[in-house]
Amino acid sequence: MVYVLNIDEKPLMPCSSVIARLLLKQEKAKVKRRTPFTIQLLYKTETEYTxxxxxxxxxxxxxxxxxxxxxxxxxxxxxxxxxxxxxxxKMKQRSKYRRNRRNRKTRYRKARWLNRKNSIKKDxxxxxxxxxxxxxxxxxxxxxxxxxxxxxxxxxxxFDPHALRNPAVLKNKWLYQKGMNYGYANTKAYVLTRDGYRCQSCKGKSKNKRLEVHHIIFRSVGGSDEESNLITLCKTCHDALHRGEIELKKGGKKKGQLNHATQMNSxxxxxxxxxxxxxxxxxxxxxxxxxxxxxxxxxxxxxxxxxxxxxxxxxxxxxxxxxxxxDGDYQQTKGVRSEQVIPTGKLFGFRKFDKVQYKGNEYFIKGRMSSGYAILMDIEGNQVDFKPIPKFSKMQRVSARKSWMTIxxxxxxxxxxxx
Ligand SMILES: [Zn+2]
Ligand SMILES: [Zn+2]
Structure with missing residues (x-):
């Protein structure tokens, strides 16, 4: 699949690679981006079908x-x-550097605080x-x-907090699939979040990753699907409980942390x-x-x-x-007295996080040496060990540093x- 832009850079429907190759060959299009492969048409299109x-x-x-x-x-x-x-x-590191610098260089300057416009701003x-x-x-x-x-x-x-209190809001919203109990699925998702994705019986000691939602009063004897009747258990504990080998400790309302949910909320x-x-x-x-x-x-x-x-x-x-x-590198120098300047621009035509091709594979630059060598890493940031250490002259730059690495x-x- 190849993505297509028109002459004004407006996106059109994507095309197959066969058509893209033809358009490029006839010089009706040019390559706009390599990952993902995107071409731009070089002629005016009359009808744009989308x-x-x-x-x-x-x-x-x-x-x-x-x-x-x-x-x-x-x-x-x-x-x-x-x-x-x-x-x-990174912020902590920066504040550490600044504190250090103030102690070294501006000791006699009057103290100022709460003077950052941004940190006292509302919302x-x-x-x-x-x-x-x-x-x-x-x-x-x-x-x-x-x-x-x-x-x-x-x-x-x-989970949807509104639907928890009022299941009626689920009625018209998502009727994608008939015959599904969205209300119960929502409550289940809520219970898992409430219990912090942790078994409430063994508190995670069984190491069983599979979590299930158990009805405290069994459904067979009229237990409800409400969150107060539900509890998170791992499969090990859940099976043991149903075999009658363990018992749930009664009392103490299970109030889990909803921290994660509130943090993501904003x-x-x-x-x-x-x-x-x-x-x-x-x-x-x-x-x-x-x-x-x-x-x-x-x-x-x-x-x-x-x-x-x-x-x-x-x-x-x-x-x-x-x-x-x-986007950039904060640290500009190294050495006890900052005597060594770290090159943040290009070195041998390469920058940190540039995508390069080396021995037929694509990597990203993790570190550079002024002696002409580079440390390469994969997309996860793991260093790839090469022997001998890769030379800049042996690699090609595929794309320049961006604010995300893409493979x-x-x-x-x-x-x-x-x-
Ligand atoms: Zn358990
Ligand atoms: Zn159960």
Whole structure:
């Protein structure tokens, strides 16, 4: 699949690689981007045929899934973004450097504090929040730049708090699949979050990762589906409980932390505020993903969101994996007296986080040496050990440093036509 832009850089429907090759050969188009492969037409098109496309986004505090589908369930784009989680550490490090510098160089200067406009501003978001929010918005903008998106759906939370109190709100909203108990799925998602995704019997000691939701008063004797009658148990404890080997400790209302939910909440509110996106919830996605028999992957969650659970036909098998990195380098010097300047510009024509080709594979630059060598890493940031150490002269620069590193992988064609 090749993404197509018109002469004014407006996105059109994607085309097959055969057509793209023909257009490039006839010099009717030029290459605009390599990952994902995007071409731009060099002639004016009279009729621009587009279809309604839905962008589904599975928001998250560390991994975001993203996918695009048309109204027939044809999947045209998939990606997974790892967003930055190093902001707090970086800020702490910077403040440490500054404190140190003030002690060394400006000791006699009068103390000033609470003088930062930003930190006393109302509705201020912390740098971590801002970074996470921007990562979501950036992906939405990116998708809009390569495909003519008409609708956006964002999964904002795992459960719908309104539906918990009033199940009637679920009635008209998501009738994608008939005969499903969305209300119970929502309560289950809530109970898991309330219990902090931890077995409430062994508190995680059994190491069984599989969590189930148990009815304290069994359903067979009239126990309700309300959250007060539900509790999170791991499979080991759950089975033992039903065999009568263990007993639940009574009393003490299980009040778990909803910290994660509240922390993500402001990101979600902002996403809905700043875009025209519609909202969906994790429990709906989960039910639909299981119906579609797709494995638990963030990009498959996004596919489920974009196709609204109606079934997916994978027109593309490419998944873009993106890792967000910093825009620039803060540290400029090293050495006890900052006597050694660290080159932040190009070195032998290469910058940190540049994508390079070396021995037939693609890597990213992790570190550079002025002696002409580089340390390479994969998309996860793991150093790749080469012997001998790679030389700059032996590698080609594929693309310049961006605020995310991107690689493209192919999912097995098992998922070519899941309906
Ligand atoms: Zn347990
Ligand atoms: Zn049970």
């Amino acid at each position: 279809q309604p496309l839905v962008h589904g986004l599975d928001s998250g505090s560390s991994i975001v899934g993203s996918a695009v589908s048309d109204d027939k369930g044809n999947v045209l784009y998939m990606s997974q973004i790892e967003i930055r989680n190093d902001i707090t550490d 201020r978001f912390s740098p971590t929040m801002t970074s996470k929010m921007n990562a979501h918005l950036k992906e939405m903008k990116f998708v809009q730049s390569i495909l003519p998106i008409t609708r956006q759906i964002v999964e904002t939370a795992t 990101i979600r509110m902002q996403l809905l505020k700043r875009t025209n996106a519609e909202e969906t919830f994790g429990f709906v996605t989960k039910e639909h993903r299981q119906l579609m028999k797709l494995p638990k992957e963030h990009y498959f969650d996004a596919v489920t969101i974009a196709t609204e659970g109606k079934g997916a036909r994978f027109q593309t098998h490419q998944v873009l994996f993106k890792t967000c990195v910093s 493209q992988t192919i999912i097995p064609s098992v998922y070519s036509c899941v309906t």
